[in-house]
Amino acid sequence: MEHKNQTKASANEFNLCHGRLSQEELDEIWAGVHEAAEKIIQSEPQLRHLLTDVVISRKCMARGLAARLARKLAREDMQRDELEPLLCDILINNGALVRSAARDMQAIVDRDPACQSALEPLLFYKGFLAITSYRISHHLWGTGRHALALYFQSISSEIFGVDIHPAARIGCGILLDHATSVVVGETSIIEDDVSILHEVTLGGTGKVSGDRHPIVRSGVLIGAGSKILGRVTIGTCAKVGAGSVVLEDVPPHKTVAGVPAVVMGESNEENPALGMNQSLCDGNRI
Incomplete structure (x- = not known):
């Protein structure tokens, strides 16, 4: 199936990182990360060096994110x-990059019952670290630093197993x-408040140029392997x-x-991305 090229749409047509956090809210999230780190140090002293380096010694989330990503991404090509x-x-x-990352943290805490605090995505969740790395690369792409x-x-693709083109536009x-x-392909657009499970591809078809990747609107839930x-x-x-295909x-x-893929019926809930209900209209799992 061949899809016609579309005229590039304005970013104003999409819900991309609307409703960013205030500085007070951002500071509150980072304070919670600090508190969780201090508790873990008491029970797991072997993690003291990691937690001190990434959280305890950092005055703000920006510096903590930089430290965590540097630890994960550093190599001979570019050392820490x-x-x-x-x-x-x-x-x-x-600051918008940091606020977007904080909203991603919140999304994980709110939607993943396995996540107990905002500290866990920062330390352990490669999905969070991958999309935060994407936010860095997207900023560089937008300032003309395409090679970097x-x-x-x-x-990021090698380390986290997640391949997001830096030109893609992704909300928070x-x-x-x-x-x-x-x-996630080059011309993909993902609006705010979307949940995507593993092995999902937002891809193009054939050698069509221009806007050739999907648009995912707010509140969407995409099941594994789609x-x-x-x-x-x-x-x-x-x-x-x-x-699904x-x-x-x-x-x-x-x-x-x-x-x-064909339409099975109405979604079971008002906002599937937030509800994370993995079922079809007739109760079968997706």
């Missing part, structure tokens, strides 16, 4: 003493649950069943499943 100052400078001077942006994409409040093998191909739109608060637009508040 070079990488961390670069990341820190970008995050401190671009692609470098971060490549390293994003949950990449488990995250392994998630692929493949969404071409410039199709997944409507607001829709649900895509696990293992989506080749056509999905209307808002509908559930689709199958290969190729």
Whole structure:
């Protein structure tokens, strides 16, 4: 199936990182991360060095994020003493990136019952670290530093198993649950408050150029292993069943499943991304 190119849309047409956190809310989240880190140090002293380096010694979330990403992404090509100052400078001077990361943290805590605090995504959740790395590379791409942006994409893909092109546009409040093998193509657009499970592909079709990857609207839940191909739109608060192949637009508040995906009925809840209800309209799992 071939999809026609579309005229590039304005970012104002999409819900991308609306309702960012205030500085007070951001400070409150970081204070909670500090508190959780101090408790773990008391019970697991072997983690003292990690927690002190990434959290306890850091006055703000920007510096903590820079330290954590530097620990994970540093290698011979760019060692930590070079990488961390670069990341820190970008995050401190671009507060929107930090607020977006904080909203991603909140999304994980709110939607993943296995997550007990905002500290856990920072330390252990590769989906969170991968999308935070994407935010760095997207900033670099937007300022014309394409080679460095692609470098971060490549390293992040190797380390976290998540491949997001730096030109893709992604909102905040994003949950990449488990995250392994998630692929997001160059012209993809993902609005705020979306939940995506592992092995999901937002891909193109053939050699079509221009806007050739999917648009995912707010409130969407995409089940594990789903493949969404071409410039199709997944409507607001829709649900895509696990293992589905989506080749056509999905209307808002509908559930689709199958290969190729077809409409199964209405979504079971008002906002599937927040509810994380892994079922179809008839009660079958997605």
